[in-house]
Amino acid sequence: MTDEPLLRVSALSKFYGSRVGCENVTFDLWPGEVLAVVGESGSGKTTLLNCLSTRLLPSSGTASYRMRDGQWRELYRMSEAERRFLMRTDWGFVHQNPADGLRMTVSAGANVGERLMAVGDRHYGRIRATAVDWLSRVEIDEDRIDDEPRAFSGGMRQRLQIARNLVTGPRLVFMDEPTGGLDVSVQARLLDLLRGLVTDLGLAAIVVTHDLAVARLLSQRMMVMKDGRVVESGLTDRVLDDPRAPYTQLLVSSILQV
Amino acid sequence: MTAQPTGIATYNFAYLDDQTKRMIRRAILKGIAIPGYQVPFASREMPMPYGWGTGGVQVTASIIGPDDVLKVIDQGADDTTNAVSIRAFFKKVAKVAVTTETAKATIIQSRHRIPEHPLTAAQVLVFQVPIPEPLRFLEPRETETRKMHALEEYGLMHVKLYEDIARHGRIATTYAYPVKVEGRYVMDPSPTPKFDNPKMHCSPALQLFGAGREKRIYAVPPFTDVVSLDFEDHPFEVQTFDQPCALCGAENVYLDEVILDDHGGHMFVCSDTDHCEKRRGDSTSPSWGGRAEGAGGSGLATTPATSTPALRADPPHEGEGKEAE
Numbered sequence: 071m072t073d074e075p076l077l078r079v080s081a082l083s084k085f086y087g088s089r090v091g092c093e094n095v096t097f098d099l100w101p102g103e104v105l106a107v108v109g110e111s112g113s114g115k116t117t118l119l120n121c122l123s124t125r126l127l128p129s130s131g132t133a134s135y136r137m138r139d140g141q142w143r144e145l146y147r148m149s150e151a152e153r154r155f156l157m158r159t160d161w162g163f164v165h166q167n168p169a170d171g172l173r174m175t176v177s178a179g180a181n182v183g184e185r186l187m188a189v190g191d192r193h194y195g196r197i198r199a200t201a202v203d204w205l206s207r208v209e210i211d212e213d214r215i216d217d218e219p220r221a222f223s224g225g226m227r228q229r230l231q232i233a234r235n236l237v238t239g240p241r242l243v244f245m246d247e248p249t250g251g252l253d254v255s256v257q258a259r260l261l262d263l264l265r266g267l268v269t270d271l272g273l274a275a276i277v278v279t280h281d282l283a284v285a286r287l288l289s290q291r292m293m294v295m296k297d298g299r300v301v302e303s304g305l306t307d308r309v310l311d312d313p314r315a316p317y318t319q320l321l322v323s324s325i326l327q328v
Numbered sequence: 329m330t331a332q333p334t335g336i337a338t339y340n341f342a343y344l345d346d347q348t349k350r351m352i353r354r355a356i357l358k359g360i361a362i363p364g365y366q367v368p369f370a371s372r373e374m375p376m377p378y379g380w381g382t383g384g385v386q387v388t389a390s391i392i393g394p395d396d397v398l399k400v401i402d403q404g405a406d407d408t409t410n411a412v413s414i415r416a417f418f419k420k421v422a423k424v425a426v427t428t429e430t431a432k433a434t435i436i437q438s439r440h441r442i443p444e445h446p447l448t449a450a451q452v453l454v455f456q457v458p459i460p461e462p463l464r465f466l467e468p469r470e471t472e473t474r475k476m477h478a479l480e481e482y483g484l485m486h487v488k489l490y491e492d493i494a495r496h497g498r499i500a501t502t503y504a505y506p507v508k509v510e511g512r513y514v515m516d517p518s519p520t521p522k523f524d525n526p527k528m529h530c531s532p533a534l535q536l537f538g539a540g541r542e543k544r545i546y547a548v549p550p551f552t553d554v555v556s557l558d559f560e561d562h563p564f565e566v567q568t569f570d571q572p573c574a575l576c577g578a579e580n581v582y583l584d585e586v587i588l589d590d591h592g593g594h595m596f597v598c599s600d601t602d603h604c605e606k607r608r609g610d611s612t613s614p615s616w617g618g619r620a621e622g623a624g625g626s627g628l629a630t631t632p633a634t635s636t637p638a639l640r641a642d643p644p645h646e647g648e649g650k651e652a653e
Contacts, residue, residue, distance in 0.1 A: 151479045173466070173487070178402045187490065188483025194493050194559040216494050309336075 073134045074136060074273050076242060077122070082131035084117050091117035091149065094277030095131070097293065099306035102272040106289035106306065108279060108321070114298035115278040116246060117169055122276060123163055123244045124153045138241070156286045158185050166247040171234070172219045178205065178230055204233040208263060223239040225256035230261065236267065243287065245277045249284055260288050286310055293323035294318045339375035342389040342422040345607050348372055352390040353547070357461060357538060359547035363436045364509030365477070373473040373541040382540025384456035388437045391452060391536070392418065394504060397425045399433035402443040404582065404599030411439070414423045428602050440503070442524040444581050447533035447548055455518040457539040460546065465519050470476040485557055493562055502567065508555045509548055517554075523582045528554040611647045 075098040076213050084091035089115040092114035095308055099105055107115045120126040122133060124145055129192065133145045140161065147151070157163070159280040165171040182201040183191075191197055202212050219227050235243060248264065249257040265288060268275055285292050285307055294315065302315040313319045340346065348370075355369035358503060374382040392398065398418050402411035406428035414437060415426045415511060422529045427433050430445040437454040447453060463473045466484050476484065485506050492500045505522035510513050518537060528548060535548040548554060558564040574586075574595035581603065583596040598604035 150372055150475075154479060154481065176466070176487055176491050177494055183490055184483055184487050187486040188481065192486070192558075192560050194490065198494075234364050237592045243398065 072256070075099060076103075076136050078132075078134045078142075079122065080132050082128050082133060083120070084114075085124065085129045092121070092295070092298045095300055097300075099190075099242075099274055099276065101274050104268055104273075104275045104277060104289040106277045106279060106285035106292040107295060108282060108285050108292055109295035110280060110321075113295040115280075115295055117298075118295070119244055119246055119276060119278045123161065124136060124148075124157070125163075133304075135242075158188050159238050160242065162236055162240045162243040164228075164231055164243065164245040164248050166250045168219065168231045170178065171231045172227060174220050175218060177216045178216055178222070181219060181230060181234050182237050185234065189238060204237050204310060205230075207267070208233040209259075223256075225252055225260060228252065228260060230309070232264070232267070236271065236273075239271070241274060243275045244271055245275060246298050247281075248277065249279070249280055249281065257284075258291050264288060265301065282310060282322065294321065335497055339421050341360070341394075342392050342418065343374075344372065344386065344389045348386075349390040353388055355391065355545040356387065356547060359487050359536070360534070360549050361547050361632070362513070363548055363552050364507075364513030364515040364546060366544040366546045368543055369447040369545050371540045374540065375417075376413070378541040379412060381437070381456035383538030383542075383545070384437050384439070384540075385414060385417070386540060387536050387538035387545065388414075388418065388435060389422075391424055392424060392435055394422070394424065396434045397427050399427050399602075401436065401441055401600075401602075402439045402445065404443075404584070405601045407601060429606075430600075430602050438520075440519045441582070441599060442520060442527045444578075444598070444600045445606075447527075447531060451533040453531075453533050453535045455535065455537045456543070457518040457537045457544070459504075460516055460537065460539040460544040462504075462514050466473075477513060480512070481496075482508075482557075485514055486559070489559065489562075490558060493559070499558065499564070505535075505564075505586045506557050508553075508557060510553050511555075514557070515546060515548075515554075518539060518556060521566075521582055522556065523569065525554070525556045525564075526566065530554075545615075554605055568646070571596060571598060573604060576604045578603065578607055579651050640642045 075101040080096050082095045083093045092309055098161055104111045107118060109115050117126065121128045127146060135143045136142055154177050163171065173184070179198060179201040183197040186194065186197050186200060192279055197328065201215060205212060210226060210229060221229055222230060249260055252260060261284060270324060277285070277288055289306045291304065292306045292309050293300050294309065294317065300311060301317045302313065309318060313322045352369055355367045358431060359365065359367045369381065372386060374385055376382060376385070388398070399406070400411040400413065400414045401410040405411060418424055419426055430436065430443040434450060435452050436443065437456070443454065461473055463476060463484055466488055467473050467476065476482070489499050489501070500507045501522065503521045504516055504523055506517045507515050507517050507528065517528060530551050532550050532551065534550055539548045550607060556564040567582070569583045573581060573583055575597045578598055582599045584599045585594055586597055587594050
């Protein structure tokens with residue numbers, strides 16, 4: 071980790087008319103750090119994630135990102151072209167539903183290669199070799215490279231989506247319920263894979279989840295949200311083992327014990 | 329202003345009213361100013377169904393003057409339904425001279441071919457375009473494709489070419505092959521065979537594209553860079569043919585396959601009928617009698633008018649040849 075954070079968020083708020091999406095969220099994210107945002111549905115987690123990834127513009131507040139050249143840029147003042155470029159090079163976004171993040175009608179190889187072509191790679195052999203490499207890293211057989219994601223299971227689609235996002239070597243990945251809708255054994259393998267990738271690549275990630283177990287496995291730090299506000303934040307182990315806010319205590323005690 | 333007494337009291341010169349022509353000309357001028365950019369325009373109902381060249385007809389109607397000589401081709405041929413009808417249409421509503429000879433025409437409206445005969449700066453080529461958006465089949469949202477053009481995000485176009493190579497081992501797109509115009513806009517050259525793409529590059533003739541149903545006009549001004557997209561290790565190539573044209577013996581031209589019978593007999597002939605007829609008119613061109621393949625042999629091939637009904641191996645019709653005035 072370096073001395074400077076990667077992302078600085080300050081007093082970020084998003085209102086939908088008079089209703090609160092998220093309000094007054096402030097935090098720093100450091101390179102290589104995984105931050106989990108937990109809370110029940112409707113608590114503003116996804117609104118916050120969409121604001122941070124510039125898919126939504128916030129009502130007020132700022133977010134600055136340290137570019138690869140060390141320059142700080144304010145996200146909401148960048149041009150759309152710059153933001154979209156950042157989105158497909160230095161960032162990744164893993165959707166809960168893989169169909170939202172994949173091109174379902176082109177082959178797995180092209181899905182992985184699209185970002186490379188978008189940044190100007192024009193060598194078929196190289197693009198394909200990179201795609202093969204990434205498919206193996208997310209445990210998809212090489213002989214599935216020319217299959218469409220429509221022919222893939224839910225878990226495979228999610229892994230393909232991850233490969234597609236990581237191929238340009240991003241430094242920051244946003245994940246919206248990456249394990250949502252998968253059965254537990256597939257979930258476990260995906261989490262294992264994500265944990266390995268995040269550690270190997272030194273990725274910073276913001277993971278939105280309602281599943282506290284996912285947060286515990288993946289993240290070093292977490293924020294608990296309720297009604298659009300952050301009610302508690304701290305090291306993941308501390309928050310889960312010693313919850314202080316009444317809502318966090320309720321949340322932790324609601325975990326089903328098997 | 330091109331309004332002229334036409335003899336048909338109910339129609340303006342070249343069918344469209346002058347306000348409409350002015351609107352279309354503005355779109356054409358904008359298209360020329362921004363090569364390859366799709367300019368929206370208020371496409372009118374034409375007395376023909378969508379898909380039959382309503383865009384091309386509107387462009388032609390807006391630029392044609394009484395002194396113009398019009399040629400219309402349909403898949404290279406001057407004598408197929410679409411070409412004959414559109415030629416007859418302009419003969420009627422604009423009283424212009426029509427021709428089938430490429431060199432004599434000042435405006436050439438084309439459905440999916442560029443004539444083999446080199447074009448000059450005095451000519452305008454008008455294309456009929458069914459789907460002007462090259463990214464459409466990859467990205468269905470118009471809002472998104474317009475943004476992609478605006479931000480020059482063309483990675484997706486290569487995804488299509490990647491898919492081709494992954495599935496077929498080579499770029500299998502043979503028509504509507506995407507091009508980049510003047511280093512900026514990616515453009516659909518309309519469903520012309522990719523054989524014609526190199527002819528668009530630095531062409532001395534102005535090239536206009538009209539899509540009636542999709543309500544878009546775009547243009548390639550004379551002497552503009554038109555580069556076909558490709559990969560470094562899979563460069564762009566045009567189609568090649570094993571044999572020359574079975575009728576005129578021309579090589580390095582685009583050929584159509586003509587089925588001769590139900591037993592696999594076929595031959596390849598020039599898609600550009602004017603080019604083929606010109607060559608056959610030349611005494612220097614090789615004899616074409618023995619070149620037909622398959623059943624029937626040379627006896628069949630020497631009498632194509634009777635043996636290949638409805639195909640463009642037919643010799644020119646009497647009336648068609650006299651149309652040039």
